Amino acid sequence: MERHTIAVLVNDVPGVLTRVANLFGQRGFNIDSITVGASEEAGLSRMIITTGGDERQLDQLIKQLNKLIDVISVTHLSKDPMVSRELALIKVDATPSQLVELNGIVEPFRASIVDIGPNSLIVQVTGDSDKIDALLVLLQPYGIRELTRTGCIAMARSIVPAAAAV
Amino acid sequence: MSVEAAALTNRISGADIGMGEVLTGAETLLRCLILEQVEYVFGYPGGAVLPIYDSLYSSRLKHILTRHEQGAIHAADGYARATGKPGVVIATSGPGATNLVTGIATAQMDSIPLVCITGNVAQHLIGSDAFQEANITGITLPITKHNYMVRDIRDLPRIVKEAFYIATTGRPGPVLIDIPKDVSNAKAPFYYPEKVEIRGYVPTRVPSDEDIEKFLQVIQAAKKPVILAGGGVIAANADSELLAFAEKTRIPVINTFMGLGGFPGDHELALNMPGMHGSYAANQALLNADCVIGMGARFDDRITMGRTKEFAPHAKIVHIDIDPAELGKNVATMLPIAGDVKSTLRKVLPLAQACDTAEWLAQLKAWQEAYPYRYKKVEGELKPQEVIEMLYETTQGDAIITTDVGQHQMWVAQYYKFKRTRSLISSGGLGTMGFGFPAAIGAQLAHPGRTVIAVVGDGGFQMTNQELAILHQYNVPVKVVILNNKCLGMVRQWQELFYDNRYSQVDLSNSPDFVKLAEAYGVKGMRATTPAEAREVWKEALAYDGPVVIDFQVTEEENVYPMVAAGNTLDQMVMGDE
Ligand SMILES: Cc1ncc(C[n+]2csc(CCOP(=O)(O)OP(=O)(O)O)c2C)c(N)n1
Numbered sequence: 001m002e003r004h005t006i007a008v009l010v011n012d013v014p015g016v017l018t019r020v021a022n023l024f025g026q027r028g029f030n031i032d033s034i035t036v037g038a039s040e041e042a043g044l045s046r047m048i049i050t051t052g053g054d055e056r057q058l059d060q061l062i063k064q065l066n067k068l069i070d071v072i073s074v075t076h077l078s079k080d081p082m083v084s085r086e087l088a089l090i091k092v093d094a095t096p097s098q099l100v101e102l103n104g105i106v107e108p109f110r111a112s113i114v115d116i117g118p119n120s121l122i123v124q125v126t127g128d129s130d131k132i133d134a135l136l137v138l139l140q141p142y143g144i145r146e147l148t149r150t151g152c153i154a155m156a157r158s159i160v161p162a163a164a165a166v
Numbered sequence: 167m168s169v170e171a172a173a174l175t176n177r178i179s180g181a182d183i184g185m186g187e188v189l190t191g192a193e194t195l196l197r198c199l200i201l202e203q204v205e206y207v208f209g210y211p212g213g214a215v216l217p218i219y220d221s222l223y224s225s226r227l228k229h230i231l232t233r234h235e236q237g238a239i240h241a242a243d244g245y246a247r248a249t250g251k252p253g254v255v256i257a258t259s260g261p262g263a264t265n266l267v268t269g270i271a272t273a274q275m276d277s278i279p280l281v282c283i284t285g286n287v288a289q290h291l292i293g294s295d296a297f298q299e300a301n302i303t304g305i306t307l308p309i310t311k312h313n314y315m316v317r318d319i320r321d322l323p324r325i326v327k328e329a330f331y332i333a334t335t336g337r338p339g340p341v342l343i344d345i346p347k348d349v350s351n352a353k354a355p356f357y358y359p360e361k362v363e364i365r366g367y368v369p370t371r372v373p374s375d376e377d378i379e380k381f382l383q384v385i386q387a388a389k390k391p392v393i394l395a396g397g398g399v400i401a402a403n404a405d406s407e408l409l410a411f412a413e414k415t416r417i418p419v420i421n422t423f424m425g426l427g428g429f430p431g432d433h434e435l436a437l438n439m440p441g442m443h444g445s446y447a448a449n450q451a452l453l454n455a456d457c458v459i460g461m462g463a464r465f466d467d468r469i470t471m472g473r474t475k476e477f478a479p480h481a482k483i484v485h486i487d488i489d490p491a492e493l494g495k496n497v498a499t500m501l502p503i504a505g506d507v508k509s510t511l512r513k514v515l516p517l518a519q520a521c522d523t524a525e526w527l528a529q530l531k532a533w534q535e536a537y538p539y540r541y542k543k544v545e546g547e548l549k550p551q552e553v554i555e556m557l558y559e560t561t562q563g564d565a566i567i568t569t570d571v572g573q574h575q576m577w578v579a580q581y582y583k584f585k586r587t588r589s590l591i592s593s594g595g596l597g598t599m600g601f602g603f604p605a606a607i608g609a610q611l612a613h614p615g616r617t618v619i620a621v622v623g624d625g626g627f628q629m630t631n632q633e634l635a636i637l638h639q640y641n642v643p644v645k646v647v648i649l650n651n652k653c654l655g656m657v658r659q660w661q662e663l664f665y666d667n668r669y670s671q672v673d674l675s676n677s678p679d680f681v682k683l684a685e686a687y688g689v690k691g692m693r694a695t696t697p698a699e700a701r702e703v704w705k706e707a708l709a710y711d712g713p714v715v716i717d718f719q720v721t722e723e724e725n726v727y728p729m730v731a732a733g734n735t736l737d738q739m740v741m742g743d744e
Contacts, residue, residue, distance in 0.1 A: 009366075011365075014315075015303065015304075015307075018304070018307065019307060022307050022308055026308045056494065059494065060491065060494070060495055063490050063491035063493075063495075064491050066366075066490070066491070067489070067491055068312075069311070069312040069332060069364060069366075069367055070366075071366055072365055072366035073366060
């Protein structure tokens, strides 16, 4: 199943998240992640939704979202080059003596250790999903006590190579 | 008169609608309804809508007090289907609001414009599980085109204006407005907006010249084209355009169940209904067509049988629909056209030419003649199909017929040839039992001069028969035709065919005496058990100036044929008894 990232610009009114989430449930679409926050315009929010499905399902999903009165626009971001980011906090079983070793792992990922306790420390990492997954694999052997990830936020790249622009 | 004109007249005349006048939320609501040219409101009072009912007391709006909120909303729906104007219903909070749910879902599935107004508890109580509190906007989220909760009286006029606009434009549908009691009681100067602007809502779509060009090419190349005309033809008031288009191009027309009446059923190009209980000719047309033109039809699974890949296997499919999400939703289309049927046909009509369909039409005619709808007559026994044929003969396809859901509904579709648009009123998408009778009340109020017949089963009628009170109270001359087979007929049919005659919970032989029931409500009741009696009684009922309930006691174990069993394809039709 293909993964897609779509941006949904919505009126910032009560219940709008429920409307969007409900549509996924009602129509049998899956939500992998959803993030909502302010947009560049007062009164409008932007939702970034990652979902799976073939082209027909995606087409139908976009059309159904467009039918919602509070939806202003729907953009299929992942069809063109885009920048996407996720944030994760990872609590790893480790003592301060392992700090140097762990720093060696997280640094190439431009992640950082943001809290240190007697038996655990917290790694903060941002990047696309794959990068975070890769770091998790490396941290796994130490023991991951707690993990929290945001959904992804994304934006189309400003310069789209001619060939990629369809 | 347009809404703007009405507003203007009222402002100029300084009559009872003044702009800037300080009004309560309840008064504001009712003035908005008058400005929207609402004629009838169907509803039921209660604590949370008391301010509204108090204002109704001195309003010029006509309110119909039904005996159940479900009756109110189906009546509003019947009014909307019969007129194309939005139906309006008012219910109180909590149980009043939840009693609307079936009716809202019914309207949503068939794209019927409704504005539903519900009361709610005062805002400071919302979320506290207060007495008669229900989160009706949450409950109706998936079954409304849109819904609102009014949090400030100053938003109320805009919201009502938007609600009517949303309900009636684009693909129509139900819109709900929930008004907390403190908003109904609050006061503010009244201003009604002149225009509606909803960003991101694009209700009107006219196809591009390029689409029209492609469309013409496809039909000109076709040898065996067929139009599949759905409810969208009726919603768009495109019946005369469809007639002109079909006659000019000589393309035959299949009407879906929701589309019946959108094209005259007795026309030489008419093929009746396709699908599960459709005609042999209509199903053969789909199986053999090289081009299917869907117009405001959504390729529902009662037509495709869910086997969308095997549906119309040789055809290029053109699909015209106001709702872009319908294009490609159920079947893969060769040419999707986003546009309402009326404006599309208006663009196409001057350019269209006659297609070379003589041979195809001859083939279809042969199928129609070889396999008409038929049933076995038995001496002295009253067959349900015979009753419908009688209704057709005596009204010449001119009556408004509402139905409930079940076998009688399918017999109406088969044996009554609807000639006029908006003359079949039935719950197609949701298949709501209990719909037909209250919907007839709404249709009759909308058209006091026309014959309105509610054809109902003995099962469905008992879901909303308390609305008999309305017939008497407001003297609404609906003719209620009960096809009484003493059972839940359609369920019994499935149990006979697919569950080895194990008739589980379908016996209705203990129903009340419907004649006495009618009389108890002050309505004339009649009964017929033989074909001869049926003719006599029906003649009297038609001539009678007022409401009548007729208990037609029909053959109990009669099945609807032809039939394509769910999961089969259209070529696996069972032709039935004869
Ligand atoms: C509210 C509701 N409940 C259940 C059904 C399922 N159902 C479909 S047809 C039918 C039987 C209808 O019997 P009746 O009203 O007597 O009509 P008939 O089929 O005998 O003409 C039932 C129970 C339904 N459509 N709607």
